[in-house]
Amino acid sequence: MASGSEKFERLAALVAEVVNLRQASGILYWDQQTMMPKAGAEARGNQMATLDKLAHEKFTRPEIGQLLEDLRSHEASLPHDSDEASAIRVTRREYEKATKLPPDLVERLSRAANDGFGVWLQAREARDYQVFRPALERTYGLMREVADVLGYQDHPMDPLLDQSEPGMKVAEVETLFAELRETLVPLCQAIFAKVDAVDDRPLRQRFPHDQQMAASREAARIAGFDLETRGRLDLSVHPFTIGFSPNDVRITTKVDEDFLTTSFFASLHEAGHGNYGQGVPAKFQQSLLDDGPSAGLHESQSLLWENVVGRSRAFWEFYYPSLKRVFPAQFDGVSMESVYRAVNKVQPSFIRVDADEVTYNLHVMLRFELEKAVFDGKLALKDLDEAWNAKFKDYLGLTPPDDLAGVLQDIHWTGGFGAAFAGYTIGHVSCLQLYEKACRDIPGLEAGFARGEFAPLLGWMNRNIHAHGSKFTPQELLERATGRPLTAKPYLAYIRRKFGEIYGV
Amino acid sequence: MASGSEKFERLAALVAEVVNLRQASGILYWDQQTMMPKAGAEARGNQMATLDKLAHEKFTRPEIGQLLEDLRSHEASLPHDSDEASAIRVTRREYEKATKLPPDLVERLSRAANDGFGVWLQAREARDYQVFRPALERTYGLMREVADVLGYQDHPMDPLLDQSEPGMKVAEVETLFAELRETLVPLCQAIFAKVDAVDDRPLRQRFPHDQQMAASREAARIAGFDLETRGRLDLSVHPFTIGFSPNDVRITTKVDEDFLTTSFFASLHEAGHGNYGQGVPAKFQQSLLDDGPSAGLHESQSLLWENVVGRSRAFWEFYYPSLKRVFPAQFDGVSMESVYRAVNKVQPSFIRVDADEVTYNLHVMLRFELEKAVFDGKLALKDLDEAWNAKFKDYLGLTPPDDLAGVLQDIHWTGGFGAAFAGYTIGHVSCLQLYEKACRDIPGLEAGFARGEFAPLLGWMNRNIHAHGSKFTPQELLERATGRPLTAKPYLAYIRRKFGEIYGV
Known part of the structure; x- marks a missing residue:
C-alpha cells in the first residue's frame, strides 16, 4: 500500500x-x-x-x-x-x-x-x-x-461570489456597503460642493505616448515590480495582470495622451497585482497554492500601490522631480503640492477605473446592486442600460453621454455576471486594514516614501501576505496578518483624514 | 449503427x-x-x-x-x-x-x-x-x-526524415546532393575566383533599427502577407514562422544595423512561409490538413519570395525607389543595377541563413553529412565542433572564428538532431520547379514584378499549392502542380543562368 x-x-x-x-x-x-x-x-x-x-x-x-x-x-x-x-x-x-x-x-x-x-x-x-x-x-x-x-x-449570487471571495456572502457585502454608504455619501456631497478646491488641469495636458510609457515603466519599477527578467508591461484595452509562474508575471496599461493619470496609476495598480504574483514562493508554482486566495486580497495589493502609496504626499515628494524631467514643459511652474492635490481630485466621473478613492466604491455599489436586481428578477437585461444611467444619476449626479462611458465600460461582463465587482470594495477595505498594521510594525514607513524607500512596505506584504500563496482563506490570512477580521474602520478613517485635509470638510 | x-x-x-x-x-x-x-x-x-x-x-x-x-x-x-x-x-x-x-x-x-x-x-x-x-x-x-x-x-535517419519529408529517404537525399554538388562546387570555385566582381558595400552601411523594421514590414506586405488583421511581424533570435489558424499567422525577423540584407530578406523569406499559412483554406483549420505536407514544400514558398522574387532584377526595378526614400543618404548615387548585383553577391560565408543562393546548399550538405556521420557512428558529438570547422574549410575555404559563427548557429539542434536540414535543399529545388511552371502558365509573370504585380504569382501558389493543405503527399502535390516528380534541373538552370550573367562565368 x-x-x-x-x-x-x-x-x-x-x-x-x-x-x-x-x-x-x-x-x-x-x-x-x-x-x-x-x-x-x-x-x-x-x-x-x-x-x-x-x-x-x-x-x-x-x-x-x-x-x-x-x-x-x-x-x-x-x-x-x-x-x-x-x-x-x-x-x-x-x-x-x-x-x-x-x-x-x-x-x-x-x-x-x-x-x-x-x-x-x-x-x-x-x-x-x-x-x-x-x-x-x-x-x-x-x-x-x-x-x-x-x-x-x-441568494443565487452566493456561490458566484464564493468563486472570487471564498467564504463571503451577498448579505455580508450588503452590510459592508451599508456601512460605507453612511460615510461616503455625505462626504461626497460635501466634497462635490467644493469640487473646484482642487484643480487637476496640470494632469490634463498633452503627454505623448512614448514618454507616458516610460513614466509607467518607472512607476512599476518603483513599486518593486520586476519588469526585466520576471515580468513585462504591455498595452491592452483594459489593463490587467496575469501570471504564469512567479517568474513570468505580466501587467498591461492603456494610455490617454490627454490625461497623465490613466496610464501612470494603472501601471502602479497592476504593478501591485504583479507584486503579489511575483511574491508567491516558487515552491507553490505547480500547485493550487500558486496565487492569492481571493480577488479582494489581490485588489488590496494593487490599491496599496495605486492609492495609498501612489497618491500619498510622501510619494510625490520623492517622485515629482523625476516626472518633471520627463515632462519639463508640462510641469513648468507647477508645485509639488498642486500635483499632489490634482492626483487626489474627487469628482463625479463616468469611468470606474478612473474614479478617485472617495467615489470609487459608489461605482462598485452600483454594479453590485444592478447585478443583484437582475438575479432577484427585479430588472430585465434589456433595461440594464437605462437602469445603469438612472442609478448613476442618483449616486453621482451625472448621466453618461453614451454606453461606452456607461454600461459598456467593464470587460468583466464579457465572461461573467454576478458578484465579481464586490472584490474591489473588499480590496479597498482590506488594503487599509493591512496598511495600518504595516505602519504599526514599521515605524516611519510612510515618511520613508519621500526618500524613495518602498522596499520595507513590499517586504512586509511579501512576508505577511504573498508568502502564503492561497494556503489560508482570505479571512484567515487577514486575521493572521492584522490580528482581526475584515473591518472598514481603517479605510473610513483614512478617507476622512486624507480628504478632510485636502478639501477642508 | x-x-x-x-x-x-x-x-x-x-x-x-x-x-x-x-x-x-x-x-x-x-x-x-x-x-x-x-x-x-x-x-x-x-x-x-x-x-x-x-x-x-x-x-x-x-x-x-x-x-x-x-x-x-x-x-x-x-x-x-x-x-x-x-x-x-x-x-x-x-x-x-x-x-x-x-x-x-x-x-x-x-x-x-x-x-x-x-x-x-x-x-x-x-x-x-x-x-x-x-x-x-x-x-x-x-x-x-x-x-x-x-x-x-x-538508415536510422529515414524515419526522422520522414517526419518532415513524408516518403523521402536518406539515400534519395544523398543522390540529390550528388547531382547538386556536381554543378555547384565548380560553379562556386569559378565565382570565388571573381568574388570582387560584385561589391556589396552599399548594403553594409548603418541602417537604423526602426527604418529597417519599416522596410521589413513593407517587404512582407509586397509579398502579399497580411500583417494587419491576420498576421504579425516581430523580433526573435532566429527568424521563424508559425500559424495558429489561417487567420493568425506570425512571422519574425532579426535586425543587424550594419547590414541591410539580414532583416529585409528574412522578412521576405518568412512572409513566404506566412503566405502558405494564410493560404490554406479556413475549412481545414480544425483538421490535420491545416498546413503544407512537408518542410521542403513550405521552404519552396519562402525561397520563392526571398530569392526568386526578392533577388530578381524586376523586383528591384519596382522596389528600389521606395527603399531609396527610406534610406536616402545610404543610397545616394547608388544605381539600381549595383543594388541588384549586391543582393546577389556570392561568397563563402559562415552563417547559413545569410548565405547566397549558390553557396546555401553547401551549408545544408555539411549539416546533413555531419548528422549522418554521427548516426553512422563515425563521428562523436564531442567532436562535432571540430568536424564542423574542418568540413567548413573543405566546402567554403573558411574557418569559423568561434562556435557562434559555426556549430551553434542553428536553433534546429535544440529540439532535434537528424535530417531536418534536407528540407531546405528540397525547398530550393522544388521552388524553381514550381516557378518554372507558374511562368509557363502566366505569360509575362516576371516582367510584371517591375510594375509591382506580385499577386498573380501568389494566386498561382494559392490555387496550386496552398489550397490543398496537406491533402496530398509532397510528391503527389508537386506532380499535380508541375506534371513531373521532383527534379533539380530547373534549379540548376536558374542558378547557372542568373549567376553566369552576373559573374560572367
Missing part, C-alpha cells in the same frame, strides 16, 4: 498537469488581449475552450477524489499551516466545487466568454449596449446554471 | 481537440521566442510539455484507431482527392506514426527541446559548443530512441 507521502506526490503530479493547462490558457488569454491579430479570434476561442475543458476534465478525474479521500488521515497528521496539509485542503475545496460543474457547462462558459469579448468590442465601437445584450443574456443564463449547479441557501 | 458520415464527424471532433492543443502549444512557443521574460523558461517548459503530452495522449486514444478502421469502406466510397477521404487518409497515416511513440518519450522530447533552447542560448553567449554539447547528447539519444521506435529498413 502506498504511503501518505507517496499518495501526496501522485496528487501533486495530477494537480500540476491541471495547473499547467490553466497557465497555458492564461498565456492564450494574455496574447488575445495584447498581441493577437484581430482575425485570430475564432480560432482562439476554440483553443481556449479546449484547454479549459481539458483542465476541468483532468481536475475532476475520480483518481483525484480518491486520493483526497485516502489522504485524510495523512492530512490530519500534519500541522494545519504546513504546505502539504494546505495543498490537500485547498485542492479538496476546489475539487468539490469543480466536480459539481459538468464539463459541457465549463466549455460553454469558455466559449461564451470568448465570443462575448468579441461582441463587447463591437458594441464598444458602436457605443451601443443593445449590440452587447445578447452576449450578456447568454452569460447571465450560464451564471444562473452555475449557481443552480453549485447550490445556495440564501 | 452510426453512418460513415456520423463516424467521420466524431473523428473530426476528436482530431479538432488535438489540433487545438497543438495550436496552443504553438502559441506558447511563439511567446517563448518573442515575448517571454527570461526567468519564465522553467515554467514554460512544464506548460509546453503538458500540452504536448496531452496532444499525444488525445491523438493516440484507441477510439481514433477504431474510427479509422470503421471508416475504411466510407473512405473507399469517396474520391481520393475529396476533403473527407483526404482527412481520413492523413489522419490514419499520422495516427499510425503517433501510436508507435510512447507518451513518456513524447514528454521527454518536449522537455529536452525546452531545456535545450535555454542551454543553446547560454552556449551562444559563451560562444562555446561544449556548453551546449550535453543538451545535444540528450537530444541525439532521444532521436535514436524515436528512430528505433518508428523502425527503419535502410
Whole structure:
C-alpha cells in the first residue's frame, strides 16, 4: 500500500498537469488581449475552450477524489499551516466545487466568454449596449446554471461570489456597503460642493505616448515590480495582470495622451497585482497554492500601490522631480503640492477605473446592486442600460453621454455576471486594514516614501501576505496578518483624514 | 449503427481537440521566442510539455484507431482527392506514426527541446559548443530512441526524415546532393575566383533599427502577407514562422544595423512561409490538413519570395525607389543595377541563413553529412565542433572564428538532431520547379514584378499549392502542380543562368 507521502506526490503530479493547462490558457488569454491579430479570434476561442475543458476534465478525474479521500488521515497528521496539509485542503475545496460543474457547462462558459469579448468590442465601437445584450443574456443564463449547479441557501449570487471571495456572502457585502454608504455619501456631497478646491488641469495636458510609457515603466519599477527578467508591461484595452509562474508575471496599461493619470496609476495598480504574483514562493508554482486566495486580497495589493502609496504626499515628494524631467514643459511652474492635490481630485466621473478613492466604491455599489436586481428578477437585461444611467444619476449626479462611458465600460461582463465587482470594495477595505498594521510594525514607513524607500512596505506584504500563496482563506490570512477580521474602520478613517485635509470638510 | 458520415464527424471532433492543443502549444512557443521574460523558461517548459503530452495522449486514444478502421469502406466510397477521404487518409497515416511513440518519450522530447533552447542560448553567449554539447547528447539519444521506435529498413535517419519529408529517404537525399554538388562546387570555385566582381558595400552601411523594421514590414506586405488583421511581424533570435489558424499567422525577423540584407530578406523569406499559412483554406483549420505536407514544400514558398522574387532584377526595378526614400543618404548615387548585383553577391560565408543562393546548399550538405556521420557512428558529438570547422574549410575555404559563427548557429539542434536540414535543399529545388511552371502558365509573370504585380504569382501558389493543405503527399502535390516528380534541373538552370550573367562565368 502506498504511503501518505507517496499518495501526496501522485496528487501533486495530477494537480500540476491541471495547473499547467490553466497557465497555458492564461498565456492564450494574455496574447488575445495584447498581441493577437484581430482575425485570430475564432480560432482562439476554440483553443481556449479546449484547454479549459481539458483542465476541468483532468481536475475532476475520480483518481483525484480518491486520493483526497485516502489522504485524510495523512492530512490530519500534519500541522494545519504546513504546505502539504494546505495543498490537500485547498485542492479538496476546489475539487468539490469543480466536480459539481459538468464539463459541457465549463466549455460553454469558455466559449461564451470568448465570443462575448468579441461582441463587447463591437458594441464598444458602436457605443451601443443593445449590440452587447445578447452576449450578456447568454452569460447571465450560464451564471444562473452555475449557481443552480453549485447550490445556495440564501441568494443565487452566493456561490458566484464564493468563486472570487471564498467564504463571503451577498448579505455580508450588503452590510459592508451599508456601512460605507453612511460615510461616503455625505462626504461626497460635501466634497462635490467644493469640487473646484482642487484643480487637476496640470494632469490634463498633452503627454505623448512614448514618454507616458516610460513614466509607467518607472512607476512599476518603483513599486518593486520586476519588469526585466520576471515580468513585462504591455498595452491592452483594459489593463490587467496575469501570471504564469512567479517568474513570468505580466501587467498591461492603456494610455490617454490627454490625461497623465490613466496610464501612470494603472501601471502602479497592476504593478501591485504583479507584486503579489511575483511574491508567491516558487515552491507553490505547480500547485493550487500558486496565487492569492481571493480577488479582494489581490485588489488590496494593487490599491496599496495605486492609492495609498501612489497618491500619498510622501510619494510625490520623492517622485515629482523625476516626472518633471520627463515632462519639463508640462510641469513648468507647477508645485509639488498642486500635483499632489490634482492626483487626489474627487469628482463625479463616468469611468470606474478612473474614479478617485472617495467615489470609487459608489461605482462598485452600483454594479453590485444592478447585478443583484437582475438575479432577484427585479430588472430585465434589456433595461440594464437605462437602469445603469438612472442609478448613476442618483449616486453621482451625472448621466453618461453614451454606453461606452456607461454600461459598456467593464470587460468583466464579457465572461461573467454576478458578484465579481464586490472584490474591489473588499480590496479597498482590506488594503487599509493591512496598511495600518504595516505602519504599526514599521515605524516611519510612510515618511520613508519621500526618500524613495518602498522596499520595507513590499517586504512586509511579501512576508505577511504573498508568502502564503492561497494556503489560508482570505479571512484567515487577514486575521493572521492584522490580528482581526475584515473591518472598514481603517479605510473610513483614512478617507476622512486624507480628504478632510485636502478639501477642508 | 452510426453512418460513415456520423463516424467521420466524431473523428473530426476528436482530431479538432488535438489540433487545438497543438495550436496552443504553438502559441506558447511563439511567446517563448518573442515575448517571454527570461526567468519564465522553467515554467514554460512544464506548460509546453503538458500540452504536448496531452496532444499525444488525445491523438493516440484507441477510439481514433477504431474510427479509422470503421471508416475504411466510407473512405473507399469517396474520391481520393475529396476533403473527407483526404482527412481520413492523413489522419490514419499520422495516427499510425503517433501510436508507435510512447507518451513518456513524447514528454521527454518536449522537455529536452525546452531545456535545450535555454542551454543553446547560454552556449551562444559563451560562444562555446561544449556548453551546449550535453543538451545535444540528450537530444541525439532521444532521436535514436524515436528512430528505433518508428523502425527503419535502410538508415536510422529515414524515419526522422520522414517526419518532415513524408516518403523521402536518406539515400534519395544523398543522390540529390550528388547531382547538386556536381554543378555547384565548380560553379562556386569559378565565382570565388571573381568574388570582387560584385561589391556589396552599399548594403553594409548603418541602417537604423526602426527604418529597417519599416522596410521589413513593407517587404512582407509586397509579398502579399497580411500583417494587419491576420498576421504579425516581430523580433526573435532566429527568424521563424508559425500559424495558429489561417487567420493568425506570425512571422519574425532579426535586425543587424550594419547590414541591410539580414532583416529585409528574412522578412521576405518568412512572409513566404506566412503566405502558405494564410493560404490554406479556413475549412481545414480544425483538421490535420491545416498546413503544407512537408518542410521542403513550405521552404519552396519562402525561397520563392526571398530569392526568386526578392533577388530578381524586376523586383528591384519596382522596389528600389521606395527603399531609396527610406534610406536616402545610404543610397545616394547608388544605381539600381549595383543594388541588384549586391543582393546577389556570392561568397563563402559562415552563417547559413545569410548565405547566397549558390553557396546555401553547401551549408545544408555539411549539416546533413555531419548528422549522418554521427548516426553512422563515425563521428562523436564531442567532436562535432571540430568536424564542423574542418568540413567548413573543405566546402567554403573558411574557418569559423568561434562556435557562434559555426556549430551553434542553428536553433534546429535544440529540439532535434537528424535530417531536418534536407528540407531546405528540397525547398530550393522544388521552388524553381514550381516557378518554372507558374511562368509557363502566366505569360509575362516576371516582367510584371517591375510594375509591382506580385499577386498573380501568389494566386498561382494559392490555387496550386496552398489550397490543398496537406491533402496530398509532397510528391503527389508537386506532380499535380508541375506534371513531373521532383527534379533539380530547373534549379540548376536558374542558378547557372542568373549567376553566369552576373559573374560572367
